[in-house]
Amino acid sequence: MSSGEFMAKIISEIGHQLIPFPQCRPATVRRTTGIRCSVFATPSHEVNASGARVVPWGSEIESLESASALKNWLSASGLPPQKLEIRRVDVGERGLVALKNIRKGEKLLFVPPSLVITADSVWSCPEVGNVLKKNSVPDWPLLATYLISEASFKSSSRWSSYITALPRQPYSLLYWTLTELDTYLVASQIRERAIERITNVIGTYEDLRLRIFSKHQDLFPEEVYNIDTFLWSFGILFSRLVRLPSMDGKVALVPWADMLNHSPEVETFLDYDKASKGIVFMADQSYQLGEQVFISYGKKSNGELLLSYGFVPKDGTNPNDSVELSLSLKKSDKCYKEKLEALRKYGLQVPQRFPLQITGWPVEMMAYSYLVVSPPNMRQYFEEMAAAASSRAASETGRKYPELEEQALQYLLDCCESSISKYSKFLQVIDHFFINFIFLSSLTFAPSQVGSLYVE
Numbered sequence: 173m174s175s176g177e178f179m180a181k182i183i184s185e186i187g188h189q190l191i192p193f194p195q196c197r198p199a200t201v202r203r204t205t206g207i208r209c210s211v212f213a214t215p216s217h218e219v220n221a222s223g224a225r226v227v228p229w230g231s232e233i234e235s236l237e238s239a240s241a242l243k244n245w246l247s248a249s250g251l252p253p254q255k256l257e258i259r260r261v262d263v264g265e266r267g268l269v270a271l272k273n274i275r276k277g278e279k280l281l282f283v284p285p286s287l288v289i290t291a292d293s294v295w296s297c298p299e300v301g302n303v304l305k306k307n308s309v310p311d312w313p314l315l316a317t318y319l320i321s322e323a324s325f326k327s328s329s330r331w332s333s334y335i336t337a338l339p340r341q342p343y344s345l346l347y348w349t350l351t352e353l354d355t356y357l358v359a360s361q362i363r364e365r366a367i368e369r370i371t372n373v374i375g376t377y378e379d380l381r382l383r384i385f386s387k388h389q390d391l392f393p394e395e396v397y398n399i400d401t402f403l404w405s406f407g408i409l410f411s412r413l414v415r416l417p418s419m420d421g422k423v424a425l426v427p428w429a430d431m432l433n434h435s436p437e438v439e440t441f442l443d444y445d446k447a448s449k450g451i452v453f454m455a456d457q458s459y460q461l462g463e464q465v466f467i468s469y470g471k472k473s474n475g476e477l478l479l480s481y482g483f484v485p486k487d488g489t490n491p492n493d494s495v496e497l498s499l500s501l502k503k504s505d506k507c508y509k510e511k512l513e514a515l516r517k518y519g520l521q522v523p524q525r526f527p528l529q530i531t532g533w534p535v536e537m538m539a540y541s542y543l544v545v546s547p548p549n550m551r552q553y554f555e556e557m558a559a560a561a562s563s564r565a566a567s568e569t570g571r572k573y574p575e576l577e578e579q580a581l582q583y584l585l586d587c588c589e590s591s592i593s594k595y596s597k598f599l600q601v602i603d604h605f606f607i608n609f610i611f612l613s614s615l616t617f618a619p620s621q622v623g624s625l626y627v628e
């Protein structure tokens with residue numbers, strides 16, 4: 173099936189049917205001959221335990237051999253001596269650990285700009301880069317194509333050691349089948365966002381293929397530039413690309429620094445330091461020799477971390493975790509029309525989603541709930557409640573209606589229960605899933621990472 177057909181299928185079948193993902197297509201091995209700029213392009217896609225096609229570059233994530241080759245190459249290319257070292261770690265499989273005791277506030281890690289990949293990086297095949305730039309391809313698809321192009325040059329590419337150390341199959345929802353999304357994320361908004369993201373990646377590839385690749389087949393052979401390699405490169409970008417605030421938000425892949433794993437308990441992040449002219453970050457806590465050092469990928473919920481990085485922190489460890497609760501007017505409400513009008517006036521929808529955090533919920537959600545349960549004799553307050561629910565009326569936000577309090581809370585409780593009840597199917601399949609997981613190791617997340625999906 174072509175990626176276009178796949179996209180049409182995923183759009184038409186977003187429902188509950190089982191559909192194959194593109195990596196399930198039979199692996200075809202073709203060799204390129206005499207292709208200028210792609211002389212090393214001979215990908216022979218392997219198939220992993222679950223039948224997914226994996227790219228012929230990168231390495232298994234547990235491989236430390238490629239990581240130490242990366243370190244040697246970086247050192248020879250200008251990476252100064254570092255306070256951190258790549259090791260196998262308990263959280264994130266591979267990560268950076270302290271080579272000495274580190275004080276809070278200490279500047280950690282230094283990567284010079286010459287070792288950073290951005291949209292301005294030099295291409296091993298300049299013609300490929302020129303064609304993309306002439307067609308005004310934006311940064312993300314440009315970088316995705318850059319990674320594939322450099323990977324196809326194998327050891328002739330400047331980035332060969334870096335690419336070899338990248339995961340061959342990044343942990344990413346891009347590799348989940350629709351059945352897996354339906355099974356494990358049935359009641360989560362992340363399911364829709366994952367489908368949207370997969371559809372966007374496929375759409376982006378299709379756009380590049382039709383607009384550019386098909387017109388320059390000598391530069392962009394399908395053996396190299398196909399949906400499997402694009403799923404890989406976008407998976408790498410989603411899980412490793414950083415935005416550098418001090419470089420006007422420029423996006424970059426920062427070899428070495430991208431070996432840092434995320435902890436919800438730290439706030440420090442990577443940035444360009446204008447004074448020392450390199451990528452650095454400050455430790456916001458002290459570390460003992462041999463301890464893993466973390467950065468923050470942002471204040472993200474467990475669902476958002478799963479969406480971009482393919483993992484979920486251990487239960488209860490993410491203070492930024494939140495789930496979205498969907499509230500709606502009751503169809504049987506005698507004042508349905510009036511309430512709907514009031515909500516629309518303040519830009520609210522039916523249903524409307526609100527974020528629920530372990531630490532509390534937004535006052536706007538309570539106001540929406542008051543409106544849902546308020547009886548006809550309180551119609552003079554409908555607008556006031558809708559305004560408070562939209563947070564447009566600062567003075568009304570947080571106002572209480574004691575006579576409605578119990579009903580409003582009961583309504584919220586019912587909504588929570590109804591949302592959680594969608595996971596009954598999940599609970600039934602979980603045992604089955606674990607048995608399969610142990611024997612096939614076929615899914616892209618570890619059992620310890622599954623637990624908190626339940627609460628979404």
Ligand SMILES: C[S@@+](CC[C@H](N)C(=O)[O-])C[C@H]1O[C@@H](n2cnc3c(N)ncnc32)[C@H](O)[C@@H]1O
Pocket residue numbers: 233263264265266267339342343411412430431432433434435480481482483484485
């Ligand atoms: C920027 S990379 C970090 C380096 C990565 N561990 C490696 O070996 O290539 C991001 C990926 O690391 C893993 N990761 C990062 N933080 C994690 C955490 N707290 N728990 C589990 N996996 C994590 C996820 O697979 C994520 O997609």
